[in-house]
Amino acid sequence: MKRLAAAVLAAVLAAAGAQNPAPEKPPSPAPADRHVPFNYVGKNGMVVAAHPLAAEAGLAMLQAGGNAVDAAVAAALALNAAEPFASGLGGGGFMVIYLARNKKTTVISFREKAPAAATPSMFADKGEAAEEWKSERGTAVGVPGMPAGWDLALRRYGTKTLAQAAPRAIEIAEKGFPIGATFSAIDKDEYEKVLRNAGEATCYLNQGVPYEPGDIFRNPDLAKTLRRLGEFGIDDFYKGSIAAKIVAAVRAKGGIMTLDDLAAYAAQEVEPLHGTYKGYEILTAPPPATGGLHVIQMLDVLENWPIRAWGPESPAYIHHAAEALRFLFADHSRYMADPDSRPLPLDRLLSKEYARRIAAKVPDGRIAGEYPFSVFDESKDKRENTTHLAVADKEGNIVALTQSINDFFGSGIVPEGTGFLLNDHMRDFDTDPQSPNAPAPGRRPVSSMGPLIMTKEGRPFLALGSPGGLRIFPTLAQIIVNIVDFGMDLDEAIEAPRFFASSGNGKARPLVMETRIPGSVRGDLEKLGHSIALKEDYDKYFGGAQGLLFQWDKGIILGGADSRRDGAGAGY
Amino acid sequence: MSKAVFIAVAFAIALAVPLAAQSPAAFEQPLLITSAGQSADAQLAAVLAKKAELKADLVKMAGPKDLAGHKTLVLVLGASMKGLGAAGLDTAKEKDRIKGLLAAAKSQSIPVLCLHLGGEARRGELTDAMVAEYLPSARAALVVKSGDKDGLFTRICKEKGIALTEVDRTLDAVEPLKTAFAK
Numbered sequence: 001m002k003r004l005a006a007a008v009l010a011a012v013l014a015a016a017g018a019q020n021p022a023p024e025k026p027p028s029p030a031p032a033d034r035h036v037p038f039n040y041v042g043k044n045g046m047v048v049a050a051h052p053l054a055a056e057a058g059l060a061m062l063q064a065g066g067n068a069v070d071a072a073v074a075a076a077l078a079l080n081a082a083e084p085f086a087s088g089l090g091g092g093g094f095m096v097i098y099l100a101r102n103k104k105t106t107v108i109s110f111r112e113k114a115p116a117a118a119t120p121s122m123f124a125d126k127g128e129a130a131e132e133w134k135s136e137r138g139t140a141v142g143v144p145g146m147p148a149g150w151d152l153a154l155r156r157y158g159t160k161t162l163a164q165a166a167p168r169a170i171e172i173a174e175k176g177f178p179i180g181a182t183f184s185a186i187d188k189d190e191y192e193k194v195l196r197n198a199g200e201a202t203c204y205l206n207q208g209v210p211y212e213p214g215d216i217f218r219n220p221d222l223a224k225t226l227r228r229l230g231e232f233g234i235d236d237f238y239k240g241s242i243a244a245k246i247v248a249a250v251r252a253k254g255g256i257m258t259l260d261d262l263a264a265y266a267a268q269e270v271e272p273l274h275g276t277y278k279g280y281e282i283l284t285a286p287p288p289a290t291g292g293l294h295v296i297q298m299l300d301v302l303e304n305w306p307i308r309a310w311g312p313e314s315p316a317y318i319h320h321a322a323e324a325l326r327f328l329f330a331d332h333s334r335y336m337a338d339p340d341s342r343p344l345p346l347d348r349l350l351s352k353e354y355a356r357r358i359a360a361k362v363p364d365g366r367i368a369g370e371y372p373f374s375v376f377d378e379s380k381d382k383r384e385n386t387t388h389l390a391v392a393d394k395e396g397n398i399v400a401l402t403q404s405i406n407d408f409f410g411s412g413i414v415p416e417g418t419g420f421l422l423n424d425h426m427r428d429f430d431t432d433p434q435s436p437n438a439p440a441p442g443r444r445p446v447s448s449m450g451p452l453i454m455t456k457e458g459r460p461f462l463a464l465g466s467p468g469g470l471r472i473f474p475t476l477a478q479i480i481v482n483i484v485d486f487g488m489d490l491d492e493a494i495e496a497p498r499f500f501a502s503s504g505n506g507k508a509r510p511l512v513m514e515t516r517i518p519g520s521v522r523g524d525l526e527k528l529g530h531s532i533a534l535k536e537d538y539d540k541y542f543g544g545a546q547g548l549l550f551q552w553d554k555g556i557i558l559g560g561a562d563s564r565r566d567g568a569g570a571g572y
Numbered sequence: 573m574s575k576a577v578f579i580a581v582a583f584a585i586a587l588a589v590p591l592a593a594q595s596p597a598a599f600e601q602p603l604l605i606t607s608a609g610q611s612a613d614a615q616l617a618a619v620l621a622k623k624a625e626l627k628a629d630l631v632k633m634a635g636p637k638d639l640a641g642h643k644t645l646v647l648v649l650g651a652s653m654k655g656l657g658a659a660g661l662d663t664a665k666e667k668d669r670i671k672g673l674l675a676a677a678k679s680q681s682i683p684v685l686c687l688h689l690g691g692e693a694r695r696g697e698l699t700d701a702m703v704a705e706y707l708p709s710a711r712a713a714l715v716v717k718s719g720d721k722d723g724l725f726t727r728i729c730k731e732k733g734i735a736l737t738e739v740d741r742t743l744d745a746v747e748p749l750k751t752a753f754a755k
Contacts, residue, residue: 135688186694189654191612201618209742212691348751 007499035538039549040559042392042571047075048546049389050086050570051465053177054078055561057168057393059570061160065111068391069097070165072399073150075389077169080420081222082177082184083566084204085186085408086387086467088235089225090246090415090422092145093403095153096272096451098460100396105283106157106452110149110267111444112142112425118441119254120433123426130431132524136193138255140411140424142445144246146403148267156269157397163230170226173419176218182540182566183212190409197253197412203419204409222419238262245415250422253413264442275350277454278303278484280461284452286346287339290332291450291465293401294473297328299480300355308485312496313517315524316364321481322511322530323362324499325474329502330372332470337436338444367529371503386467388451390548392460392557398548400451400463433553448472454480460550462490466562474500475543480489483549490549491560498542501530514539516569540564598712598735599685599752600643602627606634608670608702609651610659613689615743617648620689624749633659633669636676644753645677647706650690651698663698667705674709685752686710686734688725689742693720700724708732712752714745 040046045068047058052112058075066074072095080088087093095108122139123130133139158165179187187194187210200208206282212215236242250257272497273286275296280474282299284292290557301324310316346355356449361368386404405411405424411424428445430437437446450472451465462483466475475498482493510533511525522532535541544565549558561567603621605628607614614632621628628646631638639645647670657667677684686707688694707713707728712735715725720738729736737748 181693184691186692188612188616188690189652192615195615195619207743208623209616212741 020206031308034563035495037489037495039489040569040571041559042557043555044394044572045071045390045392046548046557046559046569047071047220047389048548048561048567048569049079049560050387050544050546050565050567051079051082052566052570053082053172054389055570057172059572060168060388061165062391062393063572066160066165066393067395068393068399069153070160071393072389072391072401073154073158073165074168076150076401076403077166077226078172079389079403081172083183083387084219084222085183085190086385087146087405089146089420090144090410090545091403091405092142092423092425093149093401094289094447094451095149096285096453097153097157098283098398098453098463099157102292103458105268105272107285108149108153108267108290109270109285110145110152111288111447112145112423113261113265114142114265114426114429114441114443114445115255115257115261116441116453117258117282118426118439118443120438120440122179122283122439123429123431128429133254134429134431135208135407135424136197136411136473138250138253138257138411138413140426141250141255141257141413141422142425143257143261143265144423145265145267147229147237148265151234151455152267152269153453159390161230162234164502166226166230170223170545173219173223176216178214179211179217180566181213183217184211184215186408187211190407190412193412194409198414198421202414204414204421211459219419221417225420227417237242237267242415242418245418246422246519249413249415253379253411273346273350275300277480278455280484281455282452284450287336287344287446288444289447289449290336291472291476292452293346293450294328294381295330295452295476295480296350296448297331298473298477299325300350301328301358302477302481303352304356304359307481309495310419312482312486312488313521313536314425315521317529318499318511318513318521319367319516319525319528319530320362320456322356322499323368325501326368326371326508327358327361329504333373336437336446340432341440341443342436365528367453367508369508369529371506371508373506385469386449386472388465388467388544388546390463390465390546391556392463392548396460398460398463399454400453400465401473402449402451402465402467404449404467416532450476452476459552462547462549462551464545464547466543466545468541470502471500473543474498476543479547490547494545494547494560496540500542512541514542538564593648597602599683601753602629602642603644603646604628604634604638604642605630605648606638606645606673607632607655608647608649608666608706609699610649610655610661610666611650611652611690611694612655613650613687613694614648614676615686616689617646620742620745620749621646623746624753625755633661634673635669636672639673639676639680639682643682645673645682645684647674647684647686647710649686649688649699649703649706650694651696651702667702670702670706674706678709680752683711684709687745688713688715689745691716692721695719704728707734710734712737714739714748716740716742716745
C-alpha cells in the first residue's frame with residue numbers, strides 16, 4: 001500500500017509541474033528584530049530548521065499524519081531546496097532519533113566515504129595546492145550519504161516513503177522563493193568557486209552573478225531529481241542515471257570517484273554515545289561525528305567548577321571554559337578518526353576522572369599557556385557551514401538531524417542537470433598521511449557534527465544541534481550550560497553571546513567572542529593572559545543552533561532557532 | 573589637445589555627470605581589473621565586463637607590471653578575510669600592493685575606476701578603510717546602492733569631485749560600464 005501510494009503521489013507530482021509559478025512566501029511569525037529571543041510554542045509537534053520554508057515543510061508533514069522521522073526528512077529535503085548552500089543530496093550527516101514507544105535512542109550515520117582510489121598522501125602530494133584539491137577539485141568530493149541516510153531512517157522508523165516526503169521540497173524548488181540576506185551574502189562569498197565549478201549558467205547564480213536579497217531563486221533541475229528519486233528510489237542515485245552524472249562531474253574536475261564507489265555506499269544504524277551532566281543524560285552521534293563526544297567532555301570538565309555561581313558572561317566562567325576548550329582540542333587532533341579504521345579510547349575520554357584531571361590543569365588566575373599538542377589551526381578554519389534541524393511529534397518521537405555538504409556550496413560542483421551540489425567533505429581528512437584521520441579507501445573523514453538529545457529522569461528534555469565546524473561543540477556546550485546552569489529559556493540560551501577558544505602547536509590561540517560580551521569582561525580576560533579577537537554582535541562563525549525544549553509540566557514544546565542564520569520554527 | 577588639457581577636460585566631465593551619462597567615454601579599453609581586499613567581487617567585475625563586451629584582464633593581485641597594455645585600472649573595493657587568507661596575504665601586504673599599483677597608474681596617467689559591488693554585506697572595517705584610502709584616487713566610481721546606505725561613497729566622491737554612479741543591483745552595472753567605455 002505504501003509503495004502504491006508513493007507511485008500515485010509521484011505521478012501526480014510529475015504532472016503538476018508548472019513553468020515559473022508564483023514564488024513561495026516564507027511564513028514569518030518571529031518578531032521584527034530577529035535577534036530578540038523568541039520561543040516557538042507547540043503542543044502536538046514542533047519543527048525548527050535553518051529556513052522557515054523547511055520548518056513549514058516539516059510541520060505540514062506532521063499535520064498530515066507523518067511522524068518525527070517523516071517530518072525530519074521532509075524538512076531536510078526542503079532545506080536542499082531553500083538552503084541549498086548548506087546541505088543537500090550531495091552531502092551527508094547524522095540523525096539522532098528518540099523513539100517514544102520504547103524510550104530507545106538510535107543514530108542513523110550517513111557520513112560520506114572516501115572513494116576506493118583514495119590514498120593517505122593524496123593531498124600531501126599536491127603540496128601547496130593541497131587545500132584547493134581538498135575543497136574545490138573533484139578529489140574534494142566524498143561519496144555522498146544523504147539519500148541513503150534519509151531512506152534508511154524512513155524505512156526503519158518512518159511511516160512515509162522518500163516520494164511522500166519530497167513534494168514540498170519539489171514545490172519550493174519549482175516555485176522558487178525570495179532569497180534573504182544570508183543566502184545572498186554567502187553566494188557572494190563563494191562566487192568564484194560556484195562560477196568556476198558550476199558555471200555562469202548555474203541556477204546558483206542569477207545570470208552569472210550572485211543573487212541579491214529579494215531575488216527569486218528557483219531550481220527546476222533539483223525538482224526533477226527529487227521526482228526521479230521518488231519514482232525510482234535511491235538506486236537511481238547510487239546505481240542509475242544520477243550516479244553516472246555524479247561520477248562524470250567529479251572526474252571532469254580531476255576526481256577519483258567511480259560508479260563502484262557509489263554502488264557500495266550504505267548508511268548505518270549505530271548506537272548513540274552516552275554522557276551525563278548534572279543529572280541529565282546526553283545521547284549523541286558517535287564518531288566519526290565528534291561534536292557530541294566533545295560536548296560531553298566539555299561538560300564533564302565544567303562540572304568541576306562553580307560556574308552557576310560565577311554566572312554567564314563572567315570572566316571566571318569564560319576563562320575556565322576557554323581553557324577547557326584548549327585542552328580538549330588536543331584530544332581532537334590526537335585521537336579522532338573513523339572508528340572503523342582504528343579503535344578510539346572513548347571510555348577514557350569520556351570518564352569523569354579524565355575530565356577532573358583536565359580541570360585541575362587550569363589555573364584560576366591566568367591561562368595555562370602550555371597545552372598538549374594540537375594541530376588545529378583556528379586561523380585556517382573559518383567554516384560556518386552545515387545545517388541543523390530538530391523535530392518532535394505528538395507521540396513524543398524526536399529527531400535531531402545535522403547534515404552538510406561541508407563548505408558553503410560544497411565543492412561547487414553540480415552534476416549536470418541534477419540541481420544539487422556535491423560536498424567537499426574530503427577536506428575533513430588531514431593532509432598529513434601519518435594522521436589517524438588521513439584519507440584511505442572507504443574511510444569516513446572525522447566530522448564536527450554533534451546532534452544530540454538530552455533526557456532527564458527518562459524523559460526527553462532537550463534536542464539540540466548546530467552547524468559551525470569546530471565551533472559546534474563549544475556552541476552546544478554553552479547553550480546547555482545557559483539552560484541548565486544559568487536558567488535561561490531555550491532561545492535566550494541560543495541567542496546569548498558566544499565565545500570560542502582553541503590551542504594549536506601547544507600554544508593558546510585567541511579567545512574569539514561576539515562583541516556583546518562587555519568590554520570590562522574582555523579587559524579582565526586579557527589580564528588573565530587571553531588574547532581577545534572580536535567577531536560581529538551575532539556572528540554565524542559561532543554556528544546557527546536549533547533546539548527543542550520539552551516542558552512536560554506545561555504540556556508544551558518550545559522551539560528555538562538561531563538568528564545568526566535564518567533559523568525558524570513551526571509548531572502546532 | 574595637450575595631455576594636460578585632456579586630463580582637465582576628462583576631470584571636468586567626471587565631476588559634472590555620473591558615469592553612465594559620460595560621453596564621450598571617460599575611460600578606454602583594455603581594462604586591468606584587480607581587487608582591493610581579495611573578495612570575490614573582482615571576479616564579479618570581470619563577469620560584468622564580459623557582459624558589457626569590454627576587453628578586460630582580471631589579475632587579482634596585480635602589480636605595476638600588469639598595467640602594461642592597459643588603458644584603465646579597475647579597482648574593485650571589498651575586503652574578505654577568507655580571500656586574503658587564500659591569497660596568502662595579510663592586510664599590510666595587500667595595502668602595500670595597492671599603493672604601489674595606484675602610484676604606477678598615476679605615473680602612467682592610467683585612470684582609475686573604483687567599483688564596489690558587494691553591497692551592504694561587503695562593508696566592514698577593512699573595506700571601509702580601503703574605500704577611504706583608495707577611492708580618492710579614482711576618476712569615477714560605480715557602486716551598488718546598498719553598499720552606500722550610510723553615504724560613505726557619496727561623501728568621499730563629493731569631497732574629491734569623483735563621478736559617482738549608483739545602481740540598485742549588481743547586474744544593473746553592465747549598462748553604465750558599457751557607456752563609460754563606449755567609443
